Amino acid sequence: MKVAVTYTRTADNRPLVVLDGGPFNGVELTLERLHMLARQLDEAAFIAERRPVKGRHFIPATTEFTI
Numbered sequence: 001m002k003v004a005v006t007y008t009r010t011a012d013n014r015p016l017v018v019l020d021g022g023p024f025n026g027v028e029l030t031l032e033r034l035h036m037l038a039r040q041l042d043e044a045a046f047i048a049e050r051r052p053v054k055g056r057h058f059i060p061a062t063t064e065f066t067i
Contacts, residue, residue, distance in 0.1 A: 033067050038066040 006018040010030065017034050019027040031038065044063070052058050 029067070037067045040067070 001057055003019055006020070008016045008018060010016045013050040015031050017029050019029065020052070028049040044065075047063070053062065
């Protein structure tokens with residue numbers, strides 16, 4: 001999956017990152033939100049690594065986060 005990253009700025013001259021491709025379609029993130037997204041994705045990977053994926057203990061689960 002390819003995700004294009006464009007580095008630009010907000011109207012008040014703060015850094016802004018625009019993500020395009022894969023699950024992202026013109027998603028604009030300030031640095032704070034980009035860091036938050038990175039932490040939340042890392043947490044999702046951490047949880048996924050520890051969940052059982054086979055056998056009778058497997059139960060699908062869903063979580064949500066807001067960026």
